[in-house]
Amino acid sequence: xxxxxxxxxxxxxxxxxxxxxxxxxxxHRHGQSETAQGAAPFQxxxxxxxxxxxxxxxxxxxxxxxxxLLDLGLVPxxxxxxxxxxxxxxxxxxxxxxSFITLRxxxxxxxxxxxx
Amino acid sequence: MSETMPEETAEKTRLLVALAGQQNAGxxxxxxxxxxxxxxIANYPGVTVDKKSGSYREDKTFVEIVDLPGxxxxxxxxxxxxxxxxxxxxxRPDVVVNVLDASNLRRGLYxxxxxxxxxxxVVVALxxxxxxxxxxxxxxxxxxxxxxxxPVVPVVGRKGTGREALRKAxxxxxxxxxxxxxxxxxxxxxxxxxxxxxxxxxxPEIVEIASARWLAVKLLEGDEGAEELIRKQxxxxxxxxxxxxxxxxxxxxxxxxxxxxxxxxxRDHLAGDIETTCVTDHKKGKTPLSExxxxxxxxxxxxxxxxxxxxxxxxxxxxxxxxxxxxxxWPALAWARNFIADLLPQAGFLNDPQVRAMGxxxxxxxxxxxxxxxxxxxxxxxxxILEDSxxxxxxxxxxxxxxxxxxxxxxxTLPFILAGVFAGGCAVPGVMSTKGIPDQRAxxxxxxxxxxxxxxxxxPLYTLLINIYFVETKGLILFYLSTITVIAALxxxxxxxxxxLRGMETAPFVMELPHYHTPTFEGVLRRSVxxxxxxxxxxxxxxxxxxxxxxxxxxxxxxxxxxEAYYQQQAEVAIADFHKSLDGNKYAAVVADYDALVSLVNxxxxxxxxxxxxxxxxxxxxxxxxxxxxxxxxxxxxxxxxDKEGRAAIRALKTLATTRKTLRREMKxxxxxxxxxxxIGRGLxxxxxxxxxxxxxxxxxxxxxxxxxxSVATLGVLFEQDEGENKTLEERMGNQxxxxxxxxxxxxxxxxxxxxxxxxxxxxxxxxxxxxSYLWMSFSIVFPTILGLTVSSLVYSLGAALSFTGLEMMTAxxxxxxxxxxxxxxxxxxxxxxxxxxxxxxxGTVHSVS
Ligand SMILES: Nc1nc2c(ncn2[C@@H]2O[C@H](COP(=O)(O)OP(=O)(O)O)[C@@H](O)[C@H]2O)c(=O)[nH]1
Ligand SMILES: [Mg+2]
Numbered sequence: 024x025x026x027x028x029x030x031x032x033x034x035x036x037x038x039x040x041x042x043x044x045x046x047x048x049x050x051h052r053h054g055q056s057e058t059a060q061g062a063a064p065f066q067x068x069x070x071x072x073x074x075x076x077x078x079x080x081x082x083x084x085x086x087x088x089x090x091x092l093l094d095l096g097l098v099p100x101x102x103x104x105x106x107x108x109x110x111x112x113x114x115x116x117x118x119x120x121x122s123f124i125t126l127r128x129x130x131x132x133x134x135x136x137x138x139x
Numbered sequence: 140m141s142e143t144m145p146e147e148t149a150e151k152t153r154l155l156v157a158l159a160g161q162q163n164a165g166x167x168x169x170x171x172x173x174x175x176x177x178x179x180i181a182n183y184p185g186v187t188v189d190k191k192s193g194s195y196r197e198d199k200t201f202v203e204i205v206d207l208p209g210x211x212x213x214x215x216x217x218x219x220x221x222x223x224x225x226x227x228x229x230x231r232p233d234v235v236v237n238v239l240d241a242s243n244l245r246r247g248l249y250x251x252x253x254x255x256x257x258x259x260x261v262v263v264a265l266x267x268x269x270x271x272x273x274x275x276x277x278x279x280x281x282x283x284x285x286x287x288x289x290p291v292v293p294v295v296g297r298k299g300t301g302r303e304a305l306r307k308a309x310x311x312x313x314x315x316x317x318x319x320x321x322x323x324x325x326x327x328x329x330x331x332x333x334x335x336x337x338x339x340x341x342x343p344e345i346v347e348i349a350s351a352r353w354l355a356v357k358l359l360e361g362d363e364g365a366e367e368l369i370r371k372q373x374x375x376x377x378x379x380x381x382x383x384x385x386x387x388x389x390x391x392x393x394x395x396x397x398x399x400x401x402x403x404x405x406r407d408h409l410a411g412d413i414e415t416t417c418v419t420d421h422k423k424g425k426t427p428l429s430e431x432x433x434x435x436x437x438x439x440x441x442x443x444x445x446x447x448x449x450x451x452x453x454x455x456x457x458x459x460x461x462x463x464x465x466x467x468x469w470p471a472l473a474w475a476r477n478f479i480a481d482l483l484p485q486a487g488f489l490n491d492p493q494v495r496a497m498g499x500x501x502x503x504x505x506x507x508x509x510x511x512x513x514x515x516x517x518x519x520x521x522x523x524i525l526e527d528s529x530x531x532x533x534x535x536x537x538x539x540x541x542x543x544x545x546x547x548x549x550x551x552t553l554p555f556i557l558a559g560v561f562a563g564g565c566a567v568p569g570v571m572s573t574k575g576i577p578d579q580r581a582x583x584x585x586x587x588x589x590x591x592x593x594x595x596x597x598x599p600l601y602t603l604l605i606n607i608y609f610v611e612t613k614g615l616i617l618f619y620l621s622t623i624t625v626i627a628a629l630x631x632x633x634x635x636x637x638x639x640l641r642g643m644e645t646a647p648f649v650m651e652l653p654h655y656h657t658p659t660f661e662g663v664l665r666r667s668v669x670x671x672x673x674x675x676x677x678x679x680x681x682x683x684x685x686x687x688x689x690x691x692x693x694x695x696x697x698x699x700x701x702x703e704a705y706y707q708q709q710a711e712v713a714i715a716d717f718h719k720s721l722d723g724n725k726y727a728a729v730v731a732d733y734d735a736l737v738s739l740v741n742x743x744x745x746x747x748x749x750x751x752x753x754x755x756x757x758x759x760x761x762x763x764x765x766x767x768x769x770x771x772x773x774x775x776x777x778x779x780x781x782d783k784e785g786r787a788a789i790r791a792l793k794t795l796a797t798t799r800k801t802l803r804r805e806m807k808x809x810x811x812x813x814x815x816x817x818x819i820g821r822g823l824x825x826x827x828x829x830x831x832x833x834x835x836x837x838x839x840x841x842x843x844x845x846x847x848x849x850s851v852a853t854l855g856v857l858f859e860q861d862e863g864e865n866k867t868l869e870e871r872m873g874n875q876x877x878x879x880x881x882x883x884x885x886x887x888x889x890x891x892x893x894x895x896x897x898x899x900x901x902x903x904x905x906x907x908x909x910x911x912s913y914l915w916m917s918f919s920i921v922f923p924t925i926l927g928l929t930v931s932s933l934v935y936s937l938g939a940a941l942s943f944t945g946l947e948m949m950t951a952x953x954x955x956x957x958x959x960x961x962x963x964x965x966x967x968x969x970x971x972x973x974x975x976x977x978x979x980x981x982x983g984t985v986h987s988v989s
Contacts, residue, residue: 081400087216091577091649094211096246098407099400106430110442111540114549114648121274121420121427122243123652125536127543130647 066138068117068131071105077136078102084133092134095124102139154202154313155230159223159254160238161247162209163653165266167191168296169238170206173306197306200313205232211246213253215364217577224364227257228349233313235259236305241271241278241293242654244418248410249403251287252323258350260315262308263291269298270656275422283417297659325356325405328398331386332356338379344372358383359390360399429529429654436530442537449530453521453556458563461514468513472506488737489710489802497690504686505679511595514563515674520667522557527658527666532650539648544964545629546636547588548581549648555585557670558592560625566590566902568670570909580643584636586909587919588628590898593621600843600893608883612946616890619953624894626956631926633963639918681901689842692816698809706802713798720791724784729772739773742766743796746777816841829932830892831885831939840892844900883945888935891952895927 071077079101082089096119097103106116106123114127158166174193191206207226208219215221227235235254239247254261263283271278284291290308294301325332335355339345345354349368357365358380366380387398394401436445479502483495525531531553539549551573558569569589576582593601601620609616698706714736721727730736746766753759767774775785776792811817820837827837897920898906907916930952938948 081396087644088647088649090212090214090216091647093403094246094249095649095651096407097649099396099404101407107433107437107439109437109536109540110439111537113540113543114536116437116536116652118430120243120245122246123430123433124649125532125539125652126649127539127647130649 065135068103068105068134068136069115069128071103071136073105073107076102076104076139078139079134080137081135082133083135084130088130092126092130096120096122097124097126097134103136151233151313152200154200154234154309155232156202156204156234156236156309156313157207157227157230157232158204158236158238159207159227160209160250161211161240164209164238164240164247165296166206166209166238169236169264169266169294169305170204172294172296172299172302173202174204195306197310200310202306202309205230210250212249213257214360215362221364227254227259228368233260234262234309236262236264236309238264238266241265241267242274242276245407245410245414248413249406252406252409253353255287255289256323256350256353256356258353260312261289262305262312263287263289264301264305265291265293266296268293268300269295270654274427274654275420275425277419277421279417279419283413286413286417323405323409325402327394328359328390328401328405331359331383331390331398334386335359335379335383338376338382339369342373342376345369345376348372355383356402359387360402361387427654429652432655433533433652437533437536442533446534446537449525449534450560453518453525454563457514457518457521461517461563464513464517465510469510472509476502476506485738486741488714488733488740488799489706489806496694497687500690501683501686505683508596508682509675511565512671512675514595515565515671516667518564519557519568519670520663522553523663523666524658526553527656527662529653529655532652535648535650536652541964543581543648545633546581546584546640547629547632548576548578548585549650550576551581551585554589555592555625555628558589559594560592563595563598564592565594565596565674566592566898567905568673570898570902570905571673573909578644578646578648580636580640580645583640583643583910583915584632586906586915587635587922588632590902590919590923591624591628591631591895593624593894594899596899597893601890604886604890608886608945616946616949619949620890620894623891623953623956626960627895630956630960630963681904685844685900689816692819693811693814693838693842695815696813698806698813702809706806709802710799713795713802717791717795720794721788724788726775726784726788729776739776739792740796740799742770742773743777743792811838827928829936830888830928831935832889832892832931836889840889840896843893844897884935884938884943884948885945887938887945887949887952888931891934892927892931895923895930897921897923897927 065080066077068077068079079097079099081099082092082097084092101119104118106118108115109125112128114125115131116123116125118124158170160166170191170193174195192203193206194201194203196202205226207223210217210220210223213220213224213227215224226232237247237251237254239251251261251263265278265280265283268278278293280291280293290312292301292305292308294305332352332355335358336351339351339354345351345368354365354369358369361384369380370377390396390398390401435441476499480495480499483498484492486492486495522531525534534552535549538552542549542551553575554569554572556564557572558564558566566589569592570586573582573585573589576585601617605613605616697703714733717736718727721730730739746762749762750759753762763778766777770777775782776788779786779789816838817834820834820841823837824832824834827833832840897903903916903919906919907913910916934948934952937943938945943951
C-alpha cells in the first residue's frame with residue numbers, strides 16, 4: 024500500500040519570526056473574542072460565527088493538547104463548521120464531517136483557520 | 140517497509156491477540172463476543188488501567204485475547220496510550236485486531252496506519268456496521284481491504300454478528316508466513332524518513348523491539364517515548380535522535396510547516412481519501428438526527444431547563460421511589476438478621492457470648508448498607524441511560540464553563556452525580572468514575588471533592604439532627620445542606636487547584652459529542668448491576684472489617700472486675716425476687732433452673748420485638764400462634780390470660796426483664812465510656828470543644844469513618860435507653876442533649892462537620908487506587924478533617940458569641956459561602972490567567988511551535 028499524497032501541505036506561508044510576534048500579542052489578549060479586523064494576529068476558530076465553515080490551517084499548540092485536538096480530527100487542512108456555543112458561551116461545538124466535537128474557546132483560539 | 144516481524148515456521152498453537160482501537164469503538168463488546176465469559180481483569184503492572192484478558196479455543200489453537208485501553212493513537216502523551224504501546228512493544232502479540240467504528244472510519248484509520256507502520260499483523264474488525272447503515276453509509280469492503288492491505292471483517296458487536304468470520308480471520312492472519320509491509324508516503328518528508336529508517340535498521344537491538352519505519356516517523360514527530368526507547372536500547376546511537384531533530388527543523392524551515400503537522404496531515408489525507416473511495420454516504424449533506432435533537436436540547440435557553448428536569452427525574456425515581464422500594468426489601472434483611480440470630484449461641488442473662496454479640500453487630504452494620512441496594516440499582520441504571528444515550532456528554536458540555544471556573548472539568552459531572560449531588564449516591568463509584576477525565580489537575584480536584592457530596596449514608600444523621608432540632612424548618616435546612624455541599628466542593632476544588640494542585644498537568648476539554656442512541660436494556664442492566672456490585676463488595680469487605688475493629692474498640696478493655704461483680708449481684712437479686720414472687724405458682728416449674736430462665740427471658744424479648752413489628756391485628760395473632768406452637772411451656776408467660784397465676788407470672792417476668800435491660804444498658808454504657816474509642820473521643824474533647832462536640836459525638840464521628848452509616852448506629856448505642864420505653868433516638872438524644880445544655884447551634888456545627896468530613900474508609904481506599912498514591916489518600920483524610928473542624932468551630936464559636944440560633948447561624952453560613960462562591964466565579968474575569976489557559980501557570984510554551 025503506497026499512497027502518494029498531494030505535495031503541498033497546509034499552512035505554508037507564514038514565517039517563524041512573524042508567528043512568534045503573533046504569539047506575544049495573542050497571549051496578552053487571550054480569552055477575548057478576536058475580531059476579524061483590528062490587530063488580530065490570525066483568524067482563529069474562536070472567531071468563527073455559528074453556521075459558518077472554515078478550514079484549519081495550523082495548530083498553535085503542542086504536546087498533549089495538540090495531540091488531543093489531532094486525535095479528534097482537528098487536523099490541518101480539514102474543513103470545520105461552527106455549530107453553537109454552550110448556554111454559558113463556552114465551550115464551543117463544531118462539526119467535522121459527521122462528528123461533532125466540543126472544545127473550549129481557549130483551545131479554539133489557538134487553532135488558526137482560513138475561510139473556505 | 141523493509142523489515143518484518145519475526146516469524147515462526149511451525150503452525151502456531153498458542154496465539155496472543157490484542158484488541159486495539161478508540162474508546163467506544165466496541166473493543167470490550169468484541170472482547171466479550173470472542174471470549175464468552177472466560178475473562179479476567181487485572182491491572183497493567185504499575186498503573187491503574189484495567190487489563191482485561193480472556194481466552195478461547197478455535198480448532199486446535201488456544202487464543203489469548205487482551206483488551207487494550209482505548210486510545211486514539213499511540214503517542215506517549217497519555218497513560219492509556221503509553222500502556223497500550225508498551226504492551227504492543229513488549230508482548231509482541233501475534234495478531235492485533237484493530238477495532239474500528241464503521242460510522243467514523245476516517246478518525247479510526249489514524250490508529251490503523253500506526254499499527255501497520257509498527258509492523259503488526261493487523262485484522263480490522265469493522266464494528267458498528269448497523270450504526271453505519273443507519274447513517275446511510277455503504278461500504279465497499281473489498282476495496283477497503285485492498286487499500287489497507289489487511290483483512291477487514293464487518294461485525295456488529297452488540298448482536299454478535301461476524302463472530303465466526305472474525306475468529307477465522309485471526310487464525311488465518313496468524314498463520315500467514317509473511318507480514319505484508321504496509322506504509323504510507325510522507326511526501327516531502329519521505330526522504331528524511333527513509334534516512335532515519337536506514338540508520339535505525341542498522342541496529343539489530345532496535346529493530347528487534349520496534350519497526351524502524353515507525354520509529355523513524357516517531358522521531359521526526361519528536362515523540363519523547365521513541366527518543367527514550369533509543370537512548371535505552373542503544374545509548375551510543377543517540378546521534379540518530381539529534382539527526383531526526385535536525386531534519387525536522389530543516390523541513391520546517393523550508394516548508395513553514397512542522398514535520399509533525401505534516402505527518403498528521405499526511406495520515407489524515409490518506410484516511411480521508413480511503414474513506415471517500417470506500418464509503419458511499421447516502422445521507423451526505425443532511426443534518427444528522429442527533430443534531431436536530433440538539434437544536435432543542437442544547438438550545439441556549441432550553442438547555443438549562445432540560446438539565447434541571449433530568450436531574451429532578453433522577454432524584455424522584457431513584458431517591459424517592461427507591462426509598463419506597465427499600466420498604467419492601469427491608470423485611471428480607473430483617474428476616475436474615477433474625478435467621479442468623481437464631482443460629483448464633485443464645486444470649487446470656489447479662490453478658491452475651493462474644494460470637495453472638497459480634498456476629499449481630501456485623502450483620503447490623505452490613506444490613507444498614509445493604510438497605511440502600513434498591514436505590515443504587517435504580518440510580519445507577521438511570522445514570523447508565525444518561526451515559527449510553529449520549530446525554531451525559533451534553534451535560535458536560537453545558538456545565539463545563541462553571542466547573543472549569545472552579546478548577547474542575549466538564550467530565551467531573553458524572554462523578555459528582557454518582558456521589559450524590561442531589562442527595563443520595565456513593566463516593567466510591569463517584570471516585571472510580573473519575574478515570575475518564577483527561578485533565579490530571581481537574582481529575583485530582585474532582586477526586587478530592589467528590590466525597591463532599593451528600594452520599595446516602597450522610598442522610599440518616601442529617602435526618603436525625605433535623606428531627607431533633609429543626610422540626611419546623613426541615614425543608615429549609617435540608618435545602619441548605621444539599622446545596623452547601625456543592626458550594627463547598629466548588630470552593631475547595633478552586634482552592635486546591637490554585638494551591639497544592641497548581642503544578643499538575645492539565646488537559647483541554649476536547650471531546651466528541653456522540654450521536655444519540657437508544658440504550659439497550661442489557662447494557663443498562665449490566666452497568667447498573669456492576670456498579671451496585673462494587674458497592675456491595677465494599678459492604679462485604681471494608682465495612683465489615685472496620686465494623687469489627689470498631690466493635691473491638693467499643694467493647695474493650697471492658698468492665699473492671701468489681702463492677703462486673705456488682706452487676707452480677709444485682710442480677711442475682713432480681714432473679715431471686717422473681718423466684719420469690721413465683722413461689723407456689725404452678726408455672727414456676729417451667730423455669731426451675733437458670734438456663735431455662737435465661738431462655739424464657741430471651742423468648743420474651745423476642746416475642747415483644749416481633750409483636751411490635753407485626754403490622755395489623757392478623758399479623759399480631761400470627762405471632763401469638765407461632766410462639767404458642769414453638770414454646771408451649773413459656774406461652775403462659777407471654778400471653779395474658781384470665782388465669783390468675785398466669786397473670787402473676789407475666790408480671791414477675793416483666794419486672795425481671797426490665798431490670799435485666801436496665802442492667803445491660805448500664806453495663807454497655809460503662810463499657811463504652813471506658814472503651815478505647817471512648818477514651819479517644821474523650822481525648823479529643825480539648826480539640827473539638829470549640830465546635831462543642833462532646834465525647835459521644837466524637838465517638839460517633841470517629842466510627843463514621845468506617846462507613847458513614849455507623850454514625851447513627853453508634854449514636855443509637857450511645858444514647859440507648861430501656862427498650863421498654865420505646866423512645867426514638869430523636870427523643871432520647873434530644874432529652875439527654877438538652878439536659879447537657881446543647882442547642883440547635885451545636886446541631887448545625889455537627890452537620891457542617893459531617894458535610895465536610897473526610898471520605899469513609901472505602902472511599903479513601905478508592906482514592907488510593909485512583910491516584911495511585913498514599914500521599915493523596917492521606918491528604919484526602921487530613922485536609923477535610925481540618926477544614927471541617929475549622930468551619931464547625933468558627934460557626935459554633937461565632938454563633939455562640941453573637942447568640943444566634945441554629946437556624947440563623949446556618950443561614951448566615953450559607954449566604955457567606957454563596958457570596959464567596961459568586962465572588963470567585965466573577966472575580967475570575969479579572970485574573971483568569973491560571974483558569975482559562977491550559978498549560979499555565981507559568982508555561983510560556985503554549986504557543987511556541989517547534
Ligand atoms: N449499535 C451498536 N453498538 C455497539 C456495537 N458494538 C458496541 N456497541 C456499543 O458501543 C458502546 C461502547 O462499546 P465498548 O465495547 O464499551 O467500547 P470500548 O470502549 O471500545 O471497549 C457500548 O454501549 C456498546 O453496547 C455495535 O456493533 N453496534
Ligand atoms: Mg472498553
